[in-house]
Amino acid sequence: MKTGLFISRARGAIGEVIDLDQLAAGYPGVDVVKTYEDFFDAREQEDLVRTITQEELDSVVLAGNSPKYYEDSLSGSLFLKELHDVGVNPNRIAYANLLEQIAYLNKDDPRAAQIKAKAYVDIAIARLRAAADVSELETAPRQAVLVIGATVAGIVAAQRLLQLGFGVHLLDRQSPPPRDFTLYTGELAPTVAWVERHPGASLVFNSEITDIDGMDGDYAVSYRTDEGDSKVFVGGIIVAISHEHDADWMAEIRPVLQIDVDADGRYRSKNPATLPVQTSAACIAVVPPHIDDSQMVRDKIAGADSAVLQIVTTLLSREVRQQVAISAVDDTACGGCGTCVKTCYFKACTVDLGRHRSVVDARRCRGCGKCVVACPTGAKDLLIDPTAAALDAIHILADTPPLDGVRILAFSCSGCGYPSLDAAGVLTKDGQAPGVPASVLPLKIRCGGRLDSQFVLEAFKRGFDAVTVIRCHEGQCHNVIGNLDMDRRLNLLREVLRAQGIDSDRLRLIDTSTIEGAGLAQDLHQLVRQVKEMRGVTHG
Amino acid sequence: MWLQGCSGCHISLLDTGDAIAEVANAANVVYTPISDERKVPKADIVLVEGAVANEENEELLTLVRKNADTVVALGTCACHGGIGGLRNLHRLDQVMTRAFLETPSTADGVVPDEGVPQLNDSVRSVREVIDVDFALPGCPPPADSIARLLAGALEGSLPELPTHNLCEECSRLRQDMLLPQRGFICDEVRAVFELDEVDPELCFLEQGVLCMGPTTQEGCGAKCPTGNMPCRGCMGPTPKAREQGCKLIDSIASILPAGAIMYLEDVVGTGYRFSLPVSICPKPTEKKEGKR
Numbered sequence: 001m002k003t004g005l006f007i008s009r010a011r012g013a014i015g016e017v018i019d020l021d022q023l024a025a026g027y028p029g030v031d032v033v034k035t036y037e038d039f040f041d042a043r044e045q046e047d048l049v050r051t052i053t054q055e056e057l058d059s060v061v062l063a064g065n066s067p068k069y070y071e072d073s074l075s076g077s078l079f080l081k082e083l084h085d086v087g088v089n090p091n092r093i094a095y096a097n098l099l100e101q102i103a104y105l106n107k108d109d110p111r112a113a114q115i116k117a118k119a120y121v122d123i124a125i126a127r128l129r130a131a132a133d134v135s136e137l138e139t140a141p142r143q144a145v146l147v148i149g150a151t152v153a154g155i156v157a158a159q160r161l162l163q164l165g166f167g168v169h170l171l172d173r174q175s176p177p178p179r180d181f182t183l184y185t186g187e188l189a190p191t192v193a194w195v196e197r198h199p200g201a202s203l204v205f206n207s208e209i210t211d212i213d214g215m216d217g218d219y220a221v222s223y224r225t226d227e228g229d230s231k232v233f234v235g236g237i238i239v240a241i242s243h244e245h246d247a248d249w250m251a252e253i254r255p256v257l258q259i260d261v262d263a264d265g266r267y268r269s270k271n272p273a274t275l276p277v278q279t280s281a282a283c284i285a286v287v288p289p290h291i292d293d294s295q296m297v298r299d300k301i302a303g304a305d306s307a308v309l310q311i312v313t314t315l316l317s318r319e320v321r322q323q324v325a326i327s328a329v330d331d332t333a334c335g336g337c338g339t340c341v342k343t344c345y346f347k348a349c350t351v352d353l354g355r356h357r358s359v360v361d362a363r364r365c366r367g368c369g370k371c372v373v374a375c376p377t378g379a380k381d382l383l384i385d386p387t388a389a390a391l392d393a394i395h396i397l398a399d400t401p402p403l404d405g406v407r408i409l410a411f412s413c414s415g416c417g418y419p420s421l422d423a424a425g426v427l428t429k430d431g432q433a434p435g436v437p438a439s440v441l442p443l444k445i446r447c448g449g450r451l452d453s454q455f456v457l458e459a460f461k462r463g464f465d466a467v468t469v470i471r472c473h474e475g476q477c478h479n480v481i482g483n484l485d486m487d488r489r490l491n492l493l494r495e496v497l498r499a500q501g502i503d504s505d506r507l508r509l510i511d512t513s514t515i516e517g518a519g520l521a522q523d524l525h526q527l528v529r530q531v532k533e534m535r536g537v538t539h540g
Numbered sequence: 541m542w543l544q545g546c547s548g549c550h551i552s553l554l555d556t557g558d559a560i561a562e563v564a565n566a567a568n569v570v571y572t573p574i575s576d577e578r579k580v581p582k583a584d585i586v587l588v589e590g591a592v593a594n595e596e597n598e599e600l601l602t603l604v605r606k607n608a609d610t611v612v613a614l615g616t617c618a619c620h621g622g623i624g625g626l627r628n629l630h631r632l633d634q635v636m637t638r639a640f641l642e643t644p645s646t647a648d649g650v651v652p653d654e655g656v657p658q659l660n661d662s663v664r665s666v667r668e669v670i671d672v673d674f675a676l677p678g679c680p681p682p683a684d685s686i687a688r689l690l691a692g693a694l695e696g697s698l699p700e701l702p703t704h705n706l707c708e709e710c711s712r713l714r715q716d717m718l719l720p721q722r723g724f725i726c727d728e729v730r731a732v733f734e735l736d737e738v739d740p741e742l743c744f745l746e747q748g749v750l751c752m753g754p755t756t757q758e759g760c761g762a763k764c765p766t767g768n769m770p771c772r773g774c775m776g777p778t779p780k781a782r783e784q785g786c787k788l789i790d791s792i793a794s795i796l797p798a799g800a801i802m803y804l805e806d807v808v809g810t811g812y813r814f815s816l817p818v819s820i821c822p823k824p825t826e827k828k829e830g831k832r
Contacts, residue, residue, distance in 0.1 A: 377787075
């Protein structure tokens, strides 16, 4: 392994709080250590890629901005693709979130920020060591799109797609004609007629979607009508139904379509600011984000345009790749008990009856990690969030000196907890949130369902005063039931803690969402006060 | 060698029948717990039964490691700490008070402190104290496994142990467990005696009976499930699982109604019955606070 540690000053935002020269000097063993003014400066980015190529690096730590800059942004993900093309496997990129979660959250405590910066770079480097390369499924994208809902947005999206040469399957559970009156009486009437007459379009009414599986570029959609069961194959999916009119339908298809929701059960995009119609899958879009009757027709059309552009951008590429998030099942451990089968919400786990072994369908797998935790023999690992890396991180954080009298490990789910901490950082920078005490040490995990009870025990063994899990509100888990299963596990684990003489109150849950950063910061302040009281540490 | 154990592993050793006769033909038995030998002699191979619970156990074990070429941890106590390891749930003074002063049969009890080895603060498995060359779990290990071990040792090669969970060997039928539809596999959790009728063919979990099979290493031939009783987990965790109790929690929480488990079962006693000392849980001495 040849590793590059790249550090960003973030145009001073990080450099003002953390002494980055001192940080960089702490890694004499790393092959290349380089500090940049800004990761998103075009010339510096070029230099970064050139350095990776010239030095033949195969693993990279990006110490600077939150991973969301790469994972929740179109250009960020294209940058990752570029790194992949120069020889860095996607799983060999690790982040140290110096900006949002250290420089912003702990801006008034430079000593703590310096210690934390070192710890989180250590964690990133340890993660590179623990992580295996991930493989990718490749598919030539199908040139057809499923549009759900014969609404204004649905009809307009269909029209755009047909005109661009894509096949369109338009599904609605109601009877024809298309439900929105304006479609027939208003200026959109010609559009409806054009779509209905187009040879590339198939309109199916009175239908019920029974199953969707697959990956970006290649989805198999099963549906049922009075005439029986049918299946269509498409490259992407546009959901064009509104929460107001079709809340129950939305709730039904949400789990199979990776659609996240907010507290009202409304669709929540991957990044409301920059990717308003995108879900966590590039080829699944929801339009418009907040469709309702008061909305202007032009807004619905603009939303449809965005969705079409987003999906077509991917479908026009020669191949679409999807990471295989989960390791192969270890045949020397798996006894085919079926626990993973009953645990998986997405029907990705099955037991091969001939071989008596569990198999994971990578096309259905969402990489939530729940089956990895549930597997009683440890026969699988979540490659994108490996067990060894989590344990390393727990050990590294346990070895940091107490920054504020106590040490609290804060597992943060990548759906809500971690982004909410990012949001708390940004709000703190803007003076709208009180920061987060330095004693709270966040550790990103894939999902609440990824939280292995052994992680919690390990944390207590290593001397953390408290462990908290920052996660999505009930019913909003990105993996639908990851949170639910975590709750069930932790309820049982509390029994173990109590029996072991560990106050089960030292294990806390905090519910949050990406728009509740300020509330989260306050909750964490309160948590630290309570933990100090519990542990007999005087307020400092 | 017999440390803190019940001698069950030695009984199982005697159960090997012909195998032990062959050993007696081919090798000298230089030490047994019932012989008069006081010193730990040099030996090619030593089988150690039991966990390390007191200062004498520790001393003997250190000598064994020094004097033997091959050390075998025989049985679950030696491998994982065993039943006796459950005392790690309590501080030593609580254990002594309970055992010598508080039991109903105690009259004028005293905590012995002279002429007996002093108990350590916590029970440890043999593997936590010394490196072993081979570990054969089981409470007790099945006689045929011991026979294979002895036969191998005579030929100079130790056998390979199976590494799956017990479901690998269990012939009970799994139906709902293999159906890719998320959900609990039963409505409630019951003890075996609460079932009107135990289906002798169907997976215990599917009948609502908590079975440790999934979290337990294979190697016993699934004797209990075959005998119409659920697995209690005596073989300990599978090699890749770090510990048994957590794995029980993490695996059953989504397949059995968790609320019912909490109400009905002693989660700690069930999950850690045979392996508490090797759990990640801090040992009593590592805890800052006592049991409430």
